[in-house]
Amino acid sequence: MVDKTTLWIVIFGLGAGSFLLRFSFLGLVGDRPLPDWLLRHLRYTAVAILPALVAPLVVYSGENGVTDPTRVTAAVATVVAGIWTKSVFAAIGTGALTLAIALQFAG
Amino acid sequence: MSSTTTNSAFWAGVRDGAPFMLVAGPFALLFGVLATEAGLNLFEVMSFSFVVIAGAAQFTALQLMQDEAPTIIVLISALAVNLRVAMYSAALTPYLGKAPLWQRAFAAYLLVDQSYALSHSKFEAEPEMSIPSRVVYYFGTCSLVMMTWFACSYLGAALGTTLPPGIPLDFALPIAFLSMVAPMMRTMAHLVAAAVAIVVSLVAVSIPYSLGLIVAGMAGMLAGAQTELWLRSKGQW
Numbered sequence: 001m002v003d004k005t006t007l008w009i010v011i012f013g014l015g016a017g018s019f020l021l022r023f024s025f026l027g028l029v030g031d032r033p034l035p036d037w038l039l040r041h042l043r044y045t046a047v048a049i050l051p052a053l054v055a056p057l058v059v060y061s062g063e064n065g066v067t068d069p070t071r072v073t074a075a076v077a078t079v080v081a082g083i084w085t086k087s088v089f090a091a092i093g094t095g096a097l098t099l100a101i102a103l104q105f106a107g
Numbered sequence: 108m109s110s111t112t113t114n115s116a117f118w119a120g121v122r123d124g125a126p127f128m129l130v131a132g133p134f135a136l137l138f139g140v141l142a143t144e145a146g147l148n149l150f151e152v153m154s155f156s157f158v159v160i161a162g163a164a165q166f167t168a169l170q171l172m173q174d175e176a177p178t179i180i181v182l183i184s185a186l187a188v189n190l191r192v193a194m195y196s197a198a199l200t201p202y203l204g205k206a207p208l209w210q211r212a213f214a215a216y217l218l219v220d221q222s223y224a225l226s227h228s229k230f231e232a233e234p235e236m237s238i239p240s241r242v243v244y245y246f247g248t249c250s251l252v253m254m255t256w257f258a259c260s261y262l263g264a265a266l267g268t269t270l271p272p273g274i275p276l277d278f279a280l281p282i283a284f285l286s287m288v289a290p291m292m293r294t295m296a297h298l299v300a301a302a303v304a305i306v307v308s309l310v311a312v313s314i315p316y317s318l319g320l321i322v323a324g325m326a327g328m329l330a331g332a333q334t335e336l337w338l339r340s341k342g343q344w
Contacts, residue, residue: 001146002172010168010181011151015158017186023215025196026203040332044300045190046163048327050288051301052308052320053167053184057281059309071278078282082289088130091286099278 070106074099116240120225120247127221127248128255134162135256137283138169139263144276145173149264156260160219160253163287164189166280176317184320195223199245202230206242214242217249296338300331 058075062068078095085091135156142152142165159165168185176184195218203214225248230241270276292298304327311319338344 002169006172006178006181007147007151009178010172010185011155011158013178013182014161014164014168014185017182018159018161018164018189018192019216021186021189021193022196022218023212024193025200026211026215026218027208037332039194040335041328042190042194043335044297044328044331045187045324047288047291047297048300048304048331049167049184049187049320049324050163050284052304052323052327053170053188054281054284054288055305055308055323056312056319057170060312061278061281071281074278075281075285078285079289082286083292086290088286088290091289092133092282095282095286096279099275099282103275 070099070102073102112237113239113243116236117243117247120244121250122247123225123229124221124248124251127225127252130221131162131252132255132259134283135259136263136266137279138162138165139260139265140267140270141166141263141276141280142169143264143267145169147264149261152260152264153257156257160217160256161185161189161192163284166283170280171317171320174317180317180321184317184324187321187324191220192218192223195220195227198227199223199230202226202241203238203245206238210242214245217246217253219249219252221252222249294335294338296331296334299334300327303327303330 058072059067061071074095077098078091081094082091139152142155155165164185167188168181171181171184203211222245226245229244230236304323307326308319308323311322335344
C-alpha cells in the first residue's frame with residue numbers, strides 16, 4: 001500500500017520535474033548547443049536505468065528473494081523478442097505468453 | 108499563412124499520430140490496473156497520468172513507492188528515466204523555438220516519445236513549413252495519443268479491482284519495462300550500458316534507500332559513453 005502523502009509529493013514533484021525537463025530547451029535554453037560529453041552520457045540514461053530497475057525484480061522474483069526460473073525465462077524471452085523484432089508489442093506478447101506457459105508447466 | 112494550410116497541417120498531425128494510440132493505450136491501461144492494485148483510487152490514478160504523462164517514469168515511481176523507497180529516491184529515479192525528454196526538447200528547439208512562449212509551454216507539457224519522433228522527422232523533411240504550421244502539426248500528433256492515454260488510464264483504474272485473481276500481475280511491470288527497453292538496444296554502446304547497469308544493480312541490491320539503482324544507472328551511463336568514445340576512436344561509430 002502506498003502512503004498518501006508520499007504519493008502526492010511524488011505526483012507533483014514528478015510532474016514539475018518532468019515539465020522542467022521538457023521545457024528546458026524549448027523554453028529556457030534556446031538553441032545554444034550542449035556540451036558533447038553531457039549529450040553522450042544522456043544518450044544512455046534510459047538504457048541504463050530501466051534495466052537496473054528491472055534486473056533485481058527478475059533475478060530475485062521468487063519467494064523470499066530466490067530466483068524463480070519461470071519469471072527469468074519470461075524476462076529473457078521478452079528481451080530476445082524485443083531486440084530481434086524491435087517491436088514493443090512483439091516483446092510484451094512473447095513475454096506474457098512465455099510466462100503463462102511456464103507457469104502452467106511449473107504447476 | 109492561410110488558415111486552410113494550418114488546418115491541414117493539424118489534420119496531417121492527427122493522421123500521423125493515430126497509429127501510436129496502439130502504443131500509448133496498453134501502457135496507460137496497465138498503469139491504471141497496477142496503480143489500482145497498489146491502492147491508488149481513481150482520482151489519484153487520473154491525477155498521476157494527467158500531471159506526469161510519462162509511462163516509464165510513472166511505472167518506476169509506482170514500483171519504488173511500493174518498495175517503500177525514500178521519496179527523494181523515487182523522484183530522482185523516475186526523473187532519470189524521463190531524462191530523454193530533455194533531449195527531445197533540445198532537438199525540437201530549432202524548429203519551435205520562435206513560437207510564442209505559451210505555445211512552447213503547452214508543447215513542453217505534451218512532449219512524449221511520439222510527438223517528438225513524428226514532429227522532428229516531419230520538420231526535418233519539410234524545412235519550408237511555417238512556424239504556425241509546425242505548431243499545429245505538433246499538437247495534431249499529440250491529440251489522439253493524449254486522449255487515448257487518459258481514457259485508457261481511466262479504463263485500467265476502473266478494471267483494476269475487478270480482474271480475476273491468479274493473473275501474475277507482479278510480473279507485468281518487469282515485462283513492460285523490458286519490452287520498452289529491448290528495442291532501444293541500437294548499438295554496442297547501448298548494450299554495454301544495459302549490461303553494466305544490470306550487473307551493478309544485482310551486486311548493489313543491498314545498498315540501503317534504493318541507492319543501488321542510482322549507482323547502477325550512473326555506472327551504465329558511464330559505460331555506454333566510454334564505449335561510444337572507444338568505438339569512435341576506432342572509426343566504428
